[in-house]
Amino acid sequence: MRKIGLLVSYDGSAYNGYQSQPGGNTVQDKLEYAIRVLTGEAVHVSGSGRTDAGVHALGQVVHFRTESRIPVERWPLALNARLPDDIVIRAAQEVPPDFHARISAIRKTYRYVINSGRFPDVLERHYVFHHPTPLDFAAMREALPHLVGEHDFTSFTSPASTQLHHVRTIYDAALTVEPVPGGTIEEGRGRATLTVTGSGFLYNMVRIIVGTVLQIGEGKRSPAEMAAILAAKDRSKAGPTAMPHALTLMNVEYGPEWGIDWEAASRIR
């Protein structure tokens, strides 16, 4: 019995999130189906975490156990041929028997993209949130350091969260802004990318952070309020949950003891 890790990318638009659920039509279902067609085995595919319905991934990590002797470098092409074209395996490698995609993960990075140009970029409309009025990017940036560090993120998760503990560590939160037509960045017009790296994320956590940072960008709240919102440990104090379609799981990191090296794995032919 081997354990295989996969680096998985997907367009979440058509799915009810990563994780299997009674309603079906999840990324996990599609992965398990492709593996069954390829190997005949009914495997359970464990992800590094759920992604919400409509959320995308470029660097989701999953693992599963298999009796199959297919060489590990052949798995990506073999599975991609059996997956819909909105799910693409980018690399595969054999992992130690006690590796677990979720439990072994030490850092995750998410990206959220907001376009505050007057009109949406039509070729990015499925992956970027269009905010048609200007945003105060400096104020949004000023709010971010409050999030960094170890905090109880109860204010930034759904009351439906099933997690017992809401303490997580944010290692980095950064906002970069590129120009768009029809206005300058100083005027609040731009394509802004919020990148957040943390030890882990609660249900809806990144989307509620974005919804709150957007209110700060709109001048409805001050950047300093972020500290009070965190301290309140009360979901009702934070902003709304931002739309899922502009959120992408970029990267999941593991300690060196696991020997995860997707770049090396993706080079083996």
Place this chain on the structure above:
Amino acid sequence: MRKIGLLVSYDGSAYNGYQSQPGGNTVQDKLEYAIRVLTGEAVHVSGSGRTDAGVHALGQVVHFRTESRIPVERWPLALNARLPDDIVIRAAQEVPPDFHARISAIRKTYRYVINSGRFPDVLERHYVFHHPTPLDFAAMREALPHLVGEHDFTSFTSPASTQLHHVRTIYDAALTVEPVPGGTIEEGRGRATLTVTGSGFLYNMVRIIVGTVLQIGEGKRSPAEMAAILAAKDRSKAGPTAMPHALTLMNVEYGPEWGIDWEAASRIR
């Protein structure tokens, strides 16, 4: 009677090209429908040129005549509200009575994007051509200067072309390459953008140029063959017609006498 020019962007995936045709479902049809709903007028919307079925635009230019007194700065929002979300008007301005989107155009720029990474980028799959084996980017770049200048492009158009004259001028043709996962640019793995600016383009011309440059990148032809292909004035000497979905009309330019300034137009509220 006023004449209005529009800067139009669209995702061409769902359309039979820009220009109206018996089969219907074109971008022109959708624009004419939206204007009819807004003004009650049955107008003819003239584009700067056709784009093939499946080809996108970020900077298509069109014009039409109207009796409507709606202030010009209100047209983009008013039309966008009446257009499907894969067509977005980015700016509107009043143009001189003798301006014509096609006849007055002096330069057009197209972009074609190729990913030669081992696997496609799932979030770009509708807009990027995935070429799963490596490409010799240096050879592709070496071929491009042969295209620049005034040439008869008969070899680079469909035999079905209805144009009488096949002489066009290419002002610039450039290839830029960004890194992708799983291999270096030196190894032929990258996200390559071919940008071509010319006086005008024949039916399928950019796509046949791309199909030929791809054969050079694959080592099936030498860069120097480009000159002989041009000189032959024979479609069968060039490469295949590349897929449409990775091609985007970026920009249409007009002489200063027309006073076209989309950036200024898009700033008027």
